Amino acid sequence: MTTHSFLRGQRASPCENGATGLERGFGPEELRRKFMWKERMSMRLKNLPPYLFAEIDRLKGELQRKGADLIDLGVGDPDLPTPKHVVDALKEAAEDPANHRYPSYSGMVDFKVAVARWYAKRFAVTLDPEKEVVSLIGSKEGIAHIPLAFVDPGDLVIVPDPGYPVYQAGTVFAGGIPYWLPLRPERDFLPDLGEIPDEVAKKAKMAFLNYPNNPTGATATMEFFEEAVDWARKNEIILCHDAAYTEVSYDGYKAPSILQVEGAKDVAIEFHSLSKTFNMTGWRIGFAVGNSELVSGLGLIKTNVDSGIFQAVQRAGIAALDGPESWVEANNRIYGERREVLVSGLREVGLEVAWPRATFYVWVKVPQGYKSQEFASYLLAQAGIVTTPGNGFGRFGEGFIRMTLCAPVERIREAVERIRRLRI
Secondary structure, eight states: OOTTTTGGGOOOOOOTTOOOTTTTTOOHHHHHHHHOGGGGOOHHHHTSOOOHHHHHHHHHHHHHHTTOOOEEOSSOOOOSOOOHHHHHHHHHHHTOGGGSSOOOSSOOHHHHHHHHHHHHHHHOOOOOTTTSEEEESSHHHHHHHHHHHHOOTTOEEEEEESOOHHHHHHHHHTTOEEEEEEOOGGGTTOOOGGGSOHHHHHHEEEEEEESSOTTTOOOOOHHHHHHHHHHHHHHTOEEEEEOTTTTOBOTTOOOOOGGGSTTGGGTEEEEEEHHHHTTOGGGOOEEEEEOHHHHHHHHHHHHHHOOOOOHHHHHHHHHHHTSOHHHHHHHHHHHHHHHHHHHHHHHHTTOEEOOOSBSSEEEEEOOTTOOHHHHHHHHHHHHOEEOEEGGGGOGGGTTEEEEESOSOHHHHHHHHHHHHHHTO
16 A cells, blocks of 8 residues: 555545655645545534633633632532541552453442442432442543443434533534523523423433533422423433532431432433542542443443543542541531631622532623623633633523632632722
């Protein structure tokens, strides 16, 4: 095969004496310019908006190179350390050569048993570890892959707006068509399932929900989950519930699992992560639980695209799930103090913001005369505060910015003071 014959399945064009382009005097840069791979990206990539947090990182980088003192309240990445008993479990397991080989695709039996044990203790939900639990390389990975298992090109997928961008991305990658379901402040950011037209509900293959909610911090009642399960059963829709924030909560609130609803296992799969609960975002470990056929379908996708989670990380995950509840409570007290400082401070300077009962997000209404991107850019340029514009989460996020509690309380106080000096 001649030079570059692998490109687009075509052979290189020789001149009359058989010389390739390089031999004819074209330099590597000239040849590289001819291919212009960025313009040949797949439609599944072209149909996606720029990934929200990548753009935030780019803007942060520009200011940091100029020496700006930034207070990052943009991306939800816990700044607190992983529990010591979890780190110790990883160290011990990493020393064991038995953990150096390929892991099970669906997860170690011991890890899945620990997940089932945790669900029984936390939610009083019984799970079959072998059939109703699958390990994930973080819940984001599972959420992105579940449409590949059940959505065919042209199928409708109901996606909350505003919502975590991966719901849309996974849908588009599978060839599905997002149907946007508004989350409005007048409904406390719970969707109105009754406003979904019957023809949409009958055609939809899958729907995503997420409570406690990112980005709004809203919570759902058991009554809402019961309504959602009844609606999904009636319309034969797969219900995918992203429950990554159930354990980050305040004021005695305990978030429910959708699997606590009678009949939920007929239609639902729930995604969970150790990232937010145990400050393990970099460890990449989570799980999905629920309907055995949905879990199996997701597992089949994973069998073909990844090789499972490093077993030492799974051992650490077991230590996290079996660890003392007091550690999670102490973590939440730290976030709770930060919430008090941020929400009270923002209200004092005249911004409209609700008290979140869960998550480490604060959903802030932008001042009159601003759009989300404008206000986020203003705070970044004039006060050195990184926030996330609400429209990055969807059309109905316009008019809000999201701030996180993932910074020390002293820095949050400083952020409030910087905003106060702006006299918005």
